[in-house]
Amino acid sequence: MREPRRIPPATIARLPLYLRELEELGEAGQDVVSSRVLSELTQFSSEQIRKDLAYFGAFGRRGIGYSVGHLAAAIRRILGIAEEPELALVGAGRLGTALLRYLGRRHAGLSVGAVFDSDPGKSMGQVEGHRVLPASAIAEEVRQRKIRLAAITVPATAAQEVFAALVEGGVQAVLNFAPVKLKHPSVFVHNLDLATELQALAYYGQAKGGTGRERPDA
Amino acid sequence: MREPRRIPPATIARLPLYLRELEELGEAGQDVVSSRVLSELTQFSSEQIRKDLAYFGAFGRRGIGYSVGHLAAAIRRILGIAEEPELALVGAGRLGTALLRYLGRRHAGLSVGAVFDSDPGKSMGQVEGHRVLPASAIAEEVRQRKIRLAAITVPATAAQEVFAALVEGGVQAVLNFAPVKLKHPSVFVHNLDLATELQALAYYGQAKGGTGRERPDA
Numbered sequence: 077m078r079e080p081r082r083i084p085p086a087t088i089a090r091l092p093l094y095l096r097e098l099e100e101l102g103e104a105g106q107d108v109v110s111s112r113v114l115s116e117l118t119q120f121s122s123e124q125i126r127k128d129l130a131y132f133g134a135f136g137r138r139g140i141g142y143s144v145g146h147l148a149a150a151i152r153r154i155l156g157i158a159e160e161p162e163l164a165l166v167g168a169g170r171l172g173t174a175l176l177r178y179l180g181r182r183h184a185g186l187s188v189g190a191v192f193d194s195d196p197g198k199s200m201g202q203v204e205g206h207r208v209l210p211a212s213a214i215a216e217e218v219r220q221r222k223i224r225l226a227a228i229t230v231p232a233t234a235a236q237e238v239f240a241a242l243v244e245g246g247v248q249a250v251l252n253f254a255p256v257k258l259k260h261p262s263v264f265v266h267n268l269d270l271a272t273e274l275q276a277l278a279y280y281g282q283a284k285g286g287t288g289r290e291r292p293d294a
Numbered sequence: 295m296r297e298p299r300r301i302p303p304a305t306i307a308r309l310p311l312y313l314r315e316l317e318e319l320g321e322a323g324q325d326v327v328s329s330r331v332l333s334e335l336t337q338f339s340s341e342q343i344r345k346d347l348a349y350f351g352a353f354g355r356r357g358i359g360y361s362v363g364h365l366a367a368a369i370r371r372i373l374g375i376a377e378e379p380e381l382a383l384v385g386a387g388r389l390g391t392a393l394l395r396y397l398g399r400r401h402a403g404l405s406v407g408a409v410f411d412s413d414p415g416k417s418m419g420q421v422e423g424h425r426v427l428p429a430s431a432i433a434e435e436v437r438q439r440k441i442r443l444a445a446i447t448v449p450a451t452a453a454q455e456v457f458a459a460l461v462e463g464g465v466q467a468v469l470n471f472a473p474v475k476l477k478h479p480s481v482f483v484h485n486l487d488l489a490t491e492l493q494a495l496a497y498y499g500q501a502k503g504g505t506g507r508e509r510p511d512a
Contacts, residue, residue, distance in 0.1 A: 088494050088497045088498075089494045091493075091494065091497070092487075092489075092490035092491075092493035092494050093490060095490075095493070096475075096487070096490060119477075154497065155493055155494070155496050155497045156496045156497055156499065156500040157493055157496045161496055161499060161500075163492065169392065170388045170389070170391050170392035170395070171388070171389065171392035171396075173388050174387065174388035174389035174392060175488060177388070178389075178473075178488055178489065179489070179492070182473055182489050184489035184490075184492060184493055185493060185496070186489075186492050186493070186496060224499035224500070224501075225492070225495055225496060225499040227492065227495075247499075248498060248499045248500075249495045249496070249497075249498035249499040250495075251491055251492060251495050255396075255400055257314075259337075264495070264498035264499075266491065266494070266495060268491065269310075269314070270393060270396055271310075271396065271397070271400050271402035271404075272310035272311060272313075272314060272402075273310075273469055273484065273486065274381065274397070274402060274404050274443075274445065274469060275309075275310035275313065275373055275375055275402055275403060275404070276306050276307045276309065276310050276373070276484070277443055277445075277467045277468075277469050277482070277484060278373050278374045278375045278379055278403070278404060278443060278467070279306045279309070279372065279373045279374055279467075280306075280466060280467035280482035281374065281379060281442035281443040281465075281466045281467040281482075282374040282379075282442070282466075283442075
C-alpha cells in the first residue's frame with residue numbers, strides 16, 4: 077500500500093495469473109490467444125486485462141489477440157523473473173520446507189539463494205537440498221549475495237527480528253506468513269496470514285441464505 | 295469471481311484484516327477506534343473501510359468512530375465465524391500440517407472437523423492431534439458432518455479428484471493451495487498458488503529504477 081511506484085499492487089498481483097495461463101497455452105502449442113479466451117481462463121474481464129497490460133506498453137492487436145510467447149516473455153521481464161532472482165527463506169519449519177519443495181518442483185522463475193533458521197538443530201543442517209544457516213547470519217549473507225527477495229515462515233514471536241535483519245541486509249520485498257503485520261517505509265511487504273484467508277473463506281461457506289447481508293446490529 | 299452474491303470478493307477479503315486490528319485494539323483495552331486510526335492500522339483508506347462496511351449496515355458514528363467490540367462481533371457474524379464452523383483439510387503433508395498447527399495456536403474462529411490424506415501411511419494415523427482419514431472417505435465424512443469449508447494442500451496431480459469429492463460431499467468454499475486452478479459453478483474457490491505470490495513479490499525486489507515501466511518490446 078505504501079509502495080511509492082504508481083502501478084497498483086492489484087495489477088502486479090494479476091500479472092503472474094496471466095503468465096500462468098499463457099505458459100499453459102504455450103505448452104499446449106498455442107501461438108495466439110484472444111482477449112476473450114484469456115479473460116475466460118483467468119476469470120478477469122478483458123477490460124481489466126487490457127487496463128493492466130497498458131501500464132507496460134502496447135500488447136495485442138485488435139481482432140487478432142495476444143502473442144502467447146511474446147506476452148509471457150514481457151510479463152516475466154516486467155516481474156523481474158526473467159533473470160531468476162534469488163530468494164531468502166527464513167524459517168525452515170513445515171511451512172518453509174513446503175515452500176522450498178514447491179519451488180524446487182515448479183519452475184516459477186525464482187531460485188532459493190539462502191535458507192535460515194534460528195533453531196541450532198536445524199541451522200547447519202540441510203533442508204530440501206539447501207544448507208540452513210543460523211538466523212544470526214541473515215543480514216551479512218543477504219548483503220553479500222545481494223538478495224532482494226525474502227519469505228518469512230517463522231513463528232509470530234520471531235518475525236519482527238528476522239524482518240529487521242533482512243531489511244538491514246538490503247532486502248526490498250518480503251512475503252510474510254507469520255501472523256504479525258510487518259511494515260517498513262521503503263520495503264514492500266505482503267502479509268499473507270493463512271488464518272485471515274480462511275476467515276474470508278468462511279463467509280462463502282455459510283448456509284444458503286446466509287449472505288451476511290442481514291443487519292448484524294438489528 | 296463467479297460468486298453469485300453481490301458483495302465484492304475484495305470487500306470480503308478485507309473484513310478479516312479489519313477484524314484482526316479490532317481484536318488487537320480490544321485486547322489492548324480500547325473501546326472505540328476512529329476511522330482515521332483504523333485506516334492507519336489496516337493501511338486501507340477510511341473511505342474504503344466505510345464503503346466495505348456499508349454493505350452490511352450502519353457502523354460507526356461521525357466524530358466518534360467505531361465501537362471496537364461491536365464492530366468485531368458484527369464482522370465475526372458476517373463472516374460466519376461466530377459459530378466456529380468446521381473445516382476439512384485434505385493433504386496432511388508439510389503445508390497441511392503447518393496449517394493445522396497454526397489453526398491450533400491461533401484462535402481464528404474455525405475448527406478442524408476432518409483431516410484426509412491419500413497416503414495410506416498417513417491416513418489412519420494422527421497429525422497435530424487429528425485423526426487422518428483416507429481420501430476415499432472425503433465425500434461421506436464431509437456430508438455426515440455437514441462441513442462446508444475445505445482447504446486443499448495436496449500435490450497438483452491429486453487436487454482435481456479431492457476437489458470433486460469435497461463438492462460431492464457438499465462443501466461450499468475451498469481454499470486451494472495446489473498449483474492447479476480448480477473451479478465449479480456453485481462452489482467458491484480461492485486458488486492460492488504460492489508460486490504466483492512469490493512472482494508478484496519479485497516485481498518489488500527489482501534493482502532501483504527497474505520499475506517495470508520500460509517498454510519490454512522496445
